[in-house]
Amino acid sequence: MSAQAQKACLEVQDATRRFGGLVAVNAVSFQVKPRSVTAVIGPNGAGKTTLFNLISGALSPSSGRVLFEGVDVTAEPPEAKAARGLIRTFQLVKLFPELSAVENVKVGCHLRTRGGLLAALLRPRWARRMEAETEERARVLLELVGLAATADQPAAALSYGQARLLEVARALAAQPRLLMLDEPAAGLNADESARLATLIRRIADDGTAVLLIEHDMHLVMNTADEVVVVDFGKKIAQGAPDRIRQDPAVIAAYLG
Amino acid sequence: MNSSPSTILPKAVSVPARVSPRRHLAQAAPWLAAAAVVGYALVVGGYPATVVGFALIYAIFVSGLNIFMGLTAQVSFGQSAFAAIGGYGSAILTTQYDWTWAPAMLAGLAAAVAAAFVIGYPTLRLKGHYLSMATLAIGLIAHEIAVQWESVTLGYLGISGVPPIDIAGFELSSDRATLTMLTVCVLATAFAVARIRRSRLGRAFAGLAGSEDAARALGIDVARYKLLSFLLAAGFASFSGSLFVHVVGYVSPEVFSLHMVILSFTMLYVGGIGTVVGPVIGALVVSVLPETFRALRDYQDLAYGAALILLLIFAPRGLAGLFAALDTRRKP
Amino acid sequence: MDFTLIGQSLVSGLGIGCVYGLIGIGFCVIYNASGIVNFAQGAFVMLGGMITHALFVRVELPYGLAILLAVLIVALIGVVLERVVVRPLWTRNAPMFVMILATLAAQIVIERLTYLAADDQPKTLPVFTDVPPIMLRGIAVNIQSLWIITGSLAIVALLALFFKTTRTGKAMRACAINREAAALQGIPVHSMLALAFALSAGLGAVAGIMLTPTQYTAYDVGVPFAISGFIAAIIGGFGRPFGAFLGGLMLGVVQATAILYFGAGLKTVIALSILLLFLFVRPSGLLGAAK
Numbered sequence: 059m060s061a062q063a064q065k066a067c068l069e070v071q072d073a074t075r076r077f078g079g080l081v082a083v084n085a086v087s088f089q090v091k092p093r094s095v096t097a098v099i100g101p102n103g104a105g106k107t108t109l110f111n112l113i114s115g116a117l118s119p120s121s122g123r124v125l126f127e128g129v130d131v132t133a134e135p136p137e138a139k140a141a142r143g144l145i146r147t148f149q150l151v152k153l154f155p156e157l158s159a160v161e162n163v164k165v166g167c168h169l170r171t172r173g174g175l176l177a178a179l180l181r182p183r184w185a186r187r188m189e190a191e192t193e194e195r196a197r198v199l200l201e202l203v204g205l206a207a208t209a210d211q212p213a214a215a216l217s218y219g220q221a222r223l224l225e226v227a228r229a230l231a232a233q234p235r236l237l238m239l240d241e242p243a244a245g246l247n248a249d250e251s252a253r254l255a256t257l258i259r260r261i262a263d264d265g266t267a268v269l270l271i272e273h274d275m276h277l278v279m280n281t282a283d284e285v286v287v288v289d290f291g292k293k294i295a296q297g298a299p300d301r302i303r304q305d306p307a308v309i310a311a312y313l314g
Numbered sequence: 315m316n317s318s319p320s321t322i323l324p325k326a327v328s329v330p331a332r333v334s335p336r337r338h339l340a341q342a343a344p345w346l347a348a349a350a351v352v353g354y355a356l357v358v359g360g361y362p363a364t365v366v367g368f369a370l371i372y373a374i375f376v377s378g379l380n381i382f383m384g385l386t387a388q389v390s391f392g393q394s395a396f397a398a399i400g401g402y403g404s405a406i407l408t409t410q411y412d413w414t415w416a417p418a419m420l421a422g423l424a425a426a427v428a429a430a431f432v433i434g435y436p437t438l439r440l441k442g443h444y445l446s447m448a449t450l451a452i453g454l455i456a457h458e459i460a461v462q463w464e465s466v467t468l469g470y471l472g473i474s475g476v477p478p479i480d481i482a483g484f485e486l487s488s489d490r491a492t493l494t495m496l497t498v499c500v501l502a503t504a505f506a507v508a509r510i511r512r513s514r515l516g517r518a519f520a521g522l523a524g525s526e527d528a529a530r531a532l533g534i535d536v537a538r539y540k541l542l543s544f545l546l547a548a549g550f551a552s553f554s555g556s557l558f559v560h561v562v563g564y565v566s567p568e569v570f571s572l573h574m575v576i577l578s579f580t581m582l583y584v585g586g587i588g589t590v591v592g593p594v595i596g597a598l599v600v601s602v603l604p605e606t607f608r609a610l611r612d613y614q615d616l617a618y619g620a621a622l623i624l625l626l627i628f629a630p631r632g633l634a635g636l637f638a639a640l641d642t643r644r645k646p
Numbered sequence: 647m648d649f650t651l652i653g654q655s656l657v658s659g660l661g662i663g664c665v666y667g668l669i670g671i672g673f674c675v676i677y678n679a680s681g682i683v684n685f686a687q688g689a690f691v692m693l694g695g696m697i698t699h700a701l702f703v704r705v706e707l708p709y710g711l712a713i714l715l716a717v718l719i720v721a722l723i724g725v726v727l728e729r730v731v732v733r734p735l736w737t738r739n740a741p742m743f744v745m746i747l748a749t750l751a752a753q754i755v756i757e758r759l760t761y762l763a764a765d766d767q768p769k770t771l772p773v774f775t776d777v778p779p780i781m782l783r784g785i786a787v788n789i790q791s792l793w794i795i796t797g798s799l800a801i802v803a804l805l806a807l808f809f810k811t812t813r814t815g816k817a818m819r820a821c822a823i824n825r826e827a828a829a830l831q832g833i834p835v836h837s838m839l840a841l842a843f844a845l846s847a848g849l850g851a852v853a854g855i856m857l858t859p860t861q862y863t864a865y866d867v868g869v870p871f872a873i874s875g876f877i878a879a880i881i882g883g884f885g886r887p888f889g890a891f892l893g894g895l896m897l898g899v900v901q902a903t904a905i906l907y908f909g910a911g912l913k914t915v916i917a918l919s920i921l922l923l924f925l926f927v928r929p930s931g932l933l934g935a936a937k
Contacts, residue, residue, distance in 0.1 A: 114531065140533035148531070154524025156588075165521040169533040171514050175542070178513030179506055189513075232532055389743040391750070436926040443683035443884075446746045447876055448925045450685075451918040454873065458915045572869060576754050579747055616762070619754035626748045627734045 066125070067092045067236050067267040068144075073112050073122035075105075082108040084291040085122065090236065090284075095258055095268045097282035099275075099302075101311060105291040106271045107149055110240055113269075114146045115139045126236070141169055143235030147225045147242060149271070155214035159205055159224050162213050163196035166231030199227040204253055218245040223254070230261070237261060239270040243277045255280045279303070287311065344591040351598050356493055362605075363489035369601035370496040371557050376581045376593035377503045378550025384588035385511060386543040387523030388438070389446050391575055392453030393551045395433075398460055398570035399426040400552030405473040405565045406466060415479050419556040426552030427545050434544040438537065453575060460567035472566025479560045492561055499557060500594060503550060508590045510546070519543055573615055580622040586631055653785035655902040661791035661860065663898020664798035665691075668853040669875025670882065670890030671805065672846035677885055678822030679842035682732060682745050686753040688872030690850025693720045695863030696760055698855050699769045709772065717851045724847025727752055728840050736839070753868060761865040768862040771855070794856045801852065802891055809887075818842065822885070850875075870914055877921045883931030893931070 068090040075083040083105045090096045098106050111117040113124055115136040124132045131139055154162050171192055177185040200209050203223040208216060216224060222242055229237055239258075243251045251274065258281045262268050272278050278285060278299065285302040287295040289311040295302055302308055355366035375397055382388050403422025407413040413421075437448050460467045467473065478487045479495065486495050510516045518539045521529035526536050559565045577600070585596025600621075604614050669687055676684045697719055701712035731752050735745050774793045779786040809815040820828040821838045829835045854863065854871070875890075878897050882889025897920065904916045924931065 116527065116531075136527075136530040137533050137535050140531055145533075146531050148528065152525040152528035152531075154521055154528065156524060157520055161517065161520070165517045165529070165534075166532050168514065168518060168521070173514045175510070175515055175546070178510045178515045181509060181513075185513075192514075228532070389746075391746075440925055440929065442742050443746060444880075444925055444929050446683070446685075446743060447873075447880075448922060450750075451873065451921050454869070455915055455918045458912075458918070462911045462915070572750075573754065576751055579751075613758070613762070615754055616758035619751040619758065622751040623731055623748050623755070626740070626744055626751075627731075627738075630740070630744065 065092070066090060067094075067127060068113070068269065069125040070109075070113060071123040071125065073109065073124065074120050075108055075112055075117060076120045081291050083112060083119075083288075086286075086288060086291075086293045087122075088286045088293065088296060090267050090269050092267050093262055093265055094283040095262045095270070095281050096284045096286060097278045097299075098269065098271045098286045098288060099273075099278060100288040104288045106288060107240060108291075109288065110146065110238060110271060114144065114238060140232065143233070144238070145229045145232045145234035145236070146238035147222075147229050147240055149240040149244075151218075151221045151225050153213040153216075153221055153224060153228075156212065158210050158212055159200060159216065160193070160196045160209040162224055163199050163228050163231045164192050166228035167192045167195060169232050196227075196231060199230055200224075202230070203227045203257065204250070219247060219250050222246060223250065226254070226257070234266055236267045236269060239268065239272075241271055241273060243272060243274040251277060344595050348591070348594050348598055351602060352493070352497055356490055356497075359489045363493045365601055365605050366598070367489070367493050367496050367561060369597045370493070370500045370594075371554050371561065372578065372581060372601065373500050373594045373597035374503045374557065375551050375554035376578050376585070376597055377500075377507050378547040378554070379578055379582055380587065380589075380593050381507060381510065381519075381550070382543050382547035383582065384592070385507075385516060385523065386519040386540065388540060388543065390449040390544070390547065391446055392449035392451070392456070393547060393578070394453045394570040394572075394574045395456035396426040396430055396548035396551035397555035397558070397574070398456045398567075399429055399555065401555030401559045401565050401569065402460065402467060402473075403552075404556040405476045405559045408477055408560075409473055409475055415477070415556075415560060419553070422556050423549060423552045426548050426555075430545050430548030431541070434541045434548075438540045438544060450572075450575075453570075453572070457567055457571055460570065467567070470567060472564055473559075474564045476559045476563045476565065478563065479557075496557065496561070499553075503553075504590055504594060511590060515539075515542075573618075576615075576622065577618050580618045580625070583622060583625045583630070650784045651906065652903070653783075655906050656899060657785065657787055657791050658860075659899040659902025660895060661788070661794040661898070662857065662902070663878075663895035664794050664891075665853040665857045665871075665894070666874045666878045666897050667891035667894025668798055668801065668849045669871055670878030670894050671802070671887045672849045673875055673879040674882075674885055674887040674890050675818075675846045675849070676839075676842045677879075678887075679818060680732075680736060680839050681742075681825075682736065682749075683742075683876075684732075684843075684846070685746050685750040685872060686727060686756065686868075687846065687850055687875055688868030688870070689753050689756040690720050690724060690847040690868075691854035691857075691871040691875075692760065692863060692865065692868040693723060693756065694851030694854030695771065695858035695867075696764060696769065696865065697851075698858070699771060699863065700764065702771065703769075709774075713855055716855060717848050720851035721844040721848040723756075724843040724845075725840050727847075728843035732843070733836070733839070753872070757865050757868060764865065766865060768864045769858075770862045771858045773859040774856075788860065790856075790860050794860075797852070797856055798891075801849070802888065805887065814841065870917075873914075873921065874917055877917060877924070880921065880924050880929070881931050886931075889931065 066089040071087050072085045073083055074081065074085050086109060098109065100106050108117065112119045115134055119132060123130055126142055126144055131142065154165060171188055173185050173188065197206065197209055200206050203226055205220060205223055205227065208220060213221065213224060222245060226239065226242055243254055246254060255277050258268055282299050285297065285299050286293060287302060287308050294307045294311060295305045352366055355362045379393050382390055400422040403425055404415065404418045407418035407421060408415060433452055437445065440448055461469055478485050480486060486492050518534050521532065521534050522536045522539055530536050558569065581596035581600045582593060584599050585592030585594065600618065604617060669691060672687050673683065676682055694716055697716040698712050701707045701715055702709055731748050735748055773790045775789055777789050779788050809819055817833045818838050820831065820833055821835055825835055874897060878894035879890040881893030881896055897917065900920065901913060901916055905913055908916065
């Protein structure tokens with residue numbers, strides 16, 4: 059393995075997924091560098107979400123490999139990948155609707171806390187302290203995404219944009235090393251979207267790689283260091299945002 | 315590169331959850347109601363104490379069911395199997411092998427949890443009506459075994475002469491002593507459920523109840539926590555089964571029939587699924603109400619079934635839902 | 647184990663297997679129309695026998711008329727069940743287990759009502775034709791078993807005809823394939839659900855009536871029959887009516903053979919073990935689940 063590859067946070071090698079005769083993702087390869095924001099863009103139905111599912115473990119690839127921090131994690135289930143620090147959000151937001159916003163984020167702290175049945179029942183001092191820290195952390199994260207005011211409302215009562223932001227906060231609670239966001243800006247108003255862009259940049263600058271699927275080109279151009287373009291399941295271009303904007307293949311895919 | 319997002323977070327002052335006096339009242343009201351009923355039975359003794367005693371045993375069983383169904387949003391129609399293991403375990407070990415109640419109860423508990431582990435592993439992979447039917451089948455198999463394995467269970471005849479529980483040489487055979495002991499057991503159970511609910515474990519349950527995909531994406535091992543929830547429910551079921559045989563002094567297959575399952579579901583829905591106090595309130599209401607209308611006693615199963623259907627249609631959140639209407643927040 | 651004994655249990659196994667098959671078809675018909683698994687299916691089987699008994703013995707109607715009326719009454723009860731219990735939950739989009747729980751509660755309600763209306767004594771019905779068993783190479787073939795087998799085959803044939811040729815039958819199949827699309831095509835999905843309950847209740851009643859002369863019926867025989875019917879449906883691949891019938895035959899024969907070796911006491915345990923085996927190892931059944 060080259061020094062270059064070892065440095066990559068995530069490396070996707072020839073990832074392919076077939077559904078019957080349809081090849082949804084066709085031999086896609088790319089890397090995500092640490093502390094960078096990589097965006098996957100492409101027309102609707104290009105296979106972006108399927109690609110995401112292959113990386114996160116929700117689907118297993120028909121062929122190809124997924125390396126996370128140099129380790130082959132292709133066959134691992136989602137919870138195992140999450141335990142390595144590969145945390146995702148969903149295109150169709152999947153919150154815990156019955157729980158309040160702050161409880162949702164606290165569930166996100168699962169990997170960074172410990173304690174099972176005995177800790178729950180006996181509640182020793184360390185568990186009490188951890189509970190308090192979890193509560194505070196969750197509220198701080200809500201503050202960060204701008205949801206402090208709705209912390210105690212049930213998640214089901216949040217607006218669509220708020221629900222998306224809550225999902226980001228919940229993912230951050232797991233302290234990801236790679237944060238995968240599936241269309242985080244969909245349904246956000248201009249204000250929320252701008253806040254999200256700042257947040258994504260800040261997350262990356264602080265050491266967590268970000269991989270996002272996004273339709274909002276404004277957000278992509280403002281945040282991404284690297285853009286991967288897919289169309290009909292294939293990668294058609296990759297590069298810095300400025301270069302991608304002028305790439306004839308990309309323009310053709312979007313217009314044609 | 316070990317930095318985590320926590321380092322980028324502004325050190326904002328956390329906003330504590332506000333607790334209004336009205337909220338306190340709303341939370342306390344069902345407990346006060348339950349205390350009033352149990353207190354009345356303690357004072358009066360006799361038959362009311364017996365009825366309330368049964369209700370409290372059921373409250374423990376239903377609390378276990380509530381962990382699996384209310385907190386974890388899974389389905390089991392076969393929890394009676396684990397109550398049967400606990401009940402028969404206690405009855406057989408104390409009457410035929412002269413064990414004292416405590417080790418017998420623990421042995422029953424261990425057997426029930428072990429059985430739940432063996433059964434749960436393949437069963438909990440199923441979903442929907444497959445899971446429902448598989449768990450129902452497990453409950454019925456347990457009932458059939460209790461009927462057929464006559465050399466051990468004495469079949470339909472049942473096992474009688476199970477000694478009451480004694481503590482430090484003092485036999486809890488009077489109505490009031492039994493009721494006091496059961497009240498302590500129910501409080502301990504409710505305390506355990508409340509602590510589980512507000513813990514990392516409870517949040518993992520709530521997570522997989524809300525969305526299995528999201529839970530897995532956050533690193534929650536869904537299969538493991540489902541099984542753990544099932545084991546807990548089986549443990550409480552076994553505990554209630556053991557208590558039942560010691561309090562009644564007798565066990566037979568009918569105790570753990572499909573009717574027990576329907577009855578416990580009625581209690582769960584009357585009280586309110588997913589709440590700590592719900593199972594207690596549900597068990598008390600469903601047990602006490604038919605007694606106050608003596609004429610209804612022949613129609614008990616009918617009434618339970620009909621009440622359950624009506625509740626499912628018109629008030630799926632139960633009585634605790636009514637109490638919660640005074641409250642703004644829905645869950646922890 | 648001598649040959650005649652095995653032959654004999656094979657015949658009775660086929661007979662009871664037909665009954666399981668009809669109940670299994672009942673599960674599928676409702677499941678296909680609504681996605682609901684009706685756990686009160688066994689109540690129809692019990693009611694068929696009990697109502698026929700009441701009409702024949704208490705009201706003293708002619709046997710044939712009693713049977714006909716009983717089937718109609720049970721079909722009507724099926725519609726009532728759909729209207730009162732299932733539809734309110736169905737329109738509210740209640741979770742699957744709530745629906746199952748409600749039908750299970752309905753089973754208990756029907757059982758208790760029957761108990762109050764009749765009593766807890768087992769009841770039986772006369773055989774359809776009072777002829778001594780036919781001897782086939784030493785195997786005594788019970789005439790009632792022949793009635794069950796031919797009757798069930800006729801019903802299955804009629805059902806096939808109904809689903810293939812009639813407008814209503816085709817509409818029901820359309821609902822099974824895609825309910826939303828069927829509704830858009832102007833098929834009255836709600837009436838189809840009521841019809842499915844009527845049909846499945848009627849099937850259960852017929853099964854119960856045919857079987858009662860060989861065994862007995864009582865207010866509490868429903869649940870084991872429901873379980874057996876469900877197992878038949880699972881073996882056949884849930885949602886395939888004719889698969890369910892074959893599944894019923896298989897279950898009947900396996901159970902009859904197993905009883906020879908292990909004794910009748912474990913009948914239910916054997917059936918339930920077959921169920922768990924299928925659920926754990928091959929939940930899609932032998933033929934693969936519908937859809």
